Amino acid sequence: MTIVDFTPLSALIGGAFVGLAAALLWWTLGRIAGVSNVLGSVITEPAGDNAWRIAFLAGLLVSGLTAMLLAPGAVHFELKAGAGQLVIAGLLVGFGTQLGGGCTSGHGVCGVGRLSMRSVVATLCFMASGMLTVFVVGHLL
Amino acid sequence: MSRVLAAFLSGLLFGAGLLVSQMSNPAKVIGFLDITGSWDPSLAFVMAGAVAVFGVAYFSSKRRTAPLLAAQFAMPSLRSFDLRLVAGSLIFGVGWGLSGFCPGPALVSCAFGDSRVWVFVAAMILGMLPYRLRPRPRSIPSQA
Numbered sequence: 569m570t571i572v573d574f575t576p577l578s579a580l581i582g583g584a585f586v587g588l589a590a591a592l593l594w595w596t597l598g599r600i601a602g603v604s605n606v607l608g609s610v611i612t613e614p615a616g617d618n619a620w621r622i623a624f625l626a627g628l629l630v631s632g633l634t635a636m637l638l639a640p641g642a643v644h645f646e647l648k649a650g651a652g653q654l655v656i657a658g659l660l661v662g663f664g665t666q667l668g669g670g671c672t673s674g675h676g677v678c679g680v681g682r683l684s685m686r687s688v689v690a691t692l693c694f695m696a697s698g699m700l701t702v703f704v705v706g707h708l709l
Numbered sequence: 710m711s712r713v714l715a716a717f718l719s720g721l722l723f724g725a726g727l728l729v730s731q732m733s734n735p736a737k738v739i740g741f742l743d744i745t746g747s748w749d750p751s752l753a754f755v756m757a758g759a760v761a762v763f764g765v766a767y768f769s770s771k772r773r774t775a776p777l778l779a780a781q782f783a784m785p786s787l788r789s790f791d792l793r794l795v796a797g798s799l800i801f802g803v804g805w806g807l808s809g810f811c812p813g814p815a816l817v818s819c820a821f822g823d824s825r826v827w828v829f830v831a832a833m834i835l836g837m838l839p840y841r842l843r844p845r846p847r848s849i850p851s852q853a
Contacts, residue, residue: 572747573740575731579751582730583758589723590759591766596715598776598783601723603813604837611834612841620716627720628813633820634721635728643728645821646736649808654829658815660804661829662836665812668797672811673723674785675798676756681763684785686794693795694802695742701806702742 590678593624602674603628604665668694712778724817730755733817735809742806 590601597620606621635643649657665671668690670679675694679687724733731737732755740749775781805811810818810829818826 570747571750573737573749573751575749575751576754579730579754580758582726582728582732583755583760584762585722585726585729586732586755587726587759587762587764587766589719589721589726590763592722593716593719594763594766594782595770595776596719596778597712598779598781599716600783600785601719603723603811603816607812607816607834608837608841611837619713623713623716624720624723625816627717627722628724628816629720629819630717631721631724631728632733632817635725636820636822643821644731644734644737645818645823646734647809647823647825648736648739649825651825651828654808654810654825655832657804657808657810658829658832659836660800660807661810661812661815662804662833662838663840664797664799664801664804664836666797666837666840667793668799668801669794671801671813672805673813677759677763678767679785680756681760682767682785683764686790689790690794690798693798694805697799697802698742698806699744699802701803702739703745705807706739706743706746 586673586677587681590673590681594678600674600678602670602678604661604671605669605674608666664694715778723813726755726759727814727817730758733814735814735818738809738811738814739806 593599593601606624609616610618610621670690675687675690680691727733732752737749738752741752808829812833815826815830815833819830
């Protein structure tokens, strides 16, 4: 193992922004900023309490759009997977997050921050299977 | 209106954090998951920063009976450990490792001009449907 491309400061600052965003949603609306749950609820419960959910998702989309408009050179983006692999990955992410009740944000940030043991277990699981998948795809196949 | 604005600002700030930390860069995410190869530990710092800030905000809200703009805190349901939690998270991790995308960064990346992101998001939404729309037993019997 060698350490490469390590950017601890921007990672910590960006992470603090994410935590602040989740704190804002909790302190104002009393809601957990879990992207997979917000998205899943909007799509499958059209009659639900969705105005805030749509606004939150719009904020995510607008953040990327704003970055591209204001500072496209500062946006780092490199996607290696092809469309076929992304279809499979998308189906697994969609299904897995709904079955498991959360993703990197709901379990990994908010759940771990709340010291929820369920979320700690979930986070260890998706980290482990993610690492194993990258190992198999990157080094064995 | 203020509720919608608060949620929008939260999403905007959330996305900004993903952009600044490069969590919205699939290659960076895969670099983090690649512990046996050329490892980039940065994303552990994203997690640490986010968990620390949210943790403080969450535990300091315990003194309040209600959030600022809503009637109550919507506590996540206290489901106990079960196979769904573990299996779902394992399945999610496989998709995360195959692509470098989890749901938040995928949505942020929609504006980056790469149509493969939309392919991923469309598949992700499709993948959400079976479990969400599964037939559930009614809690009240339909016939006495």
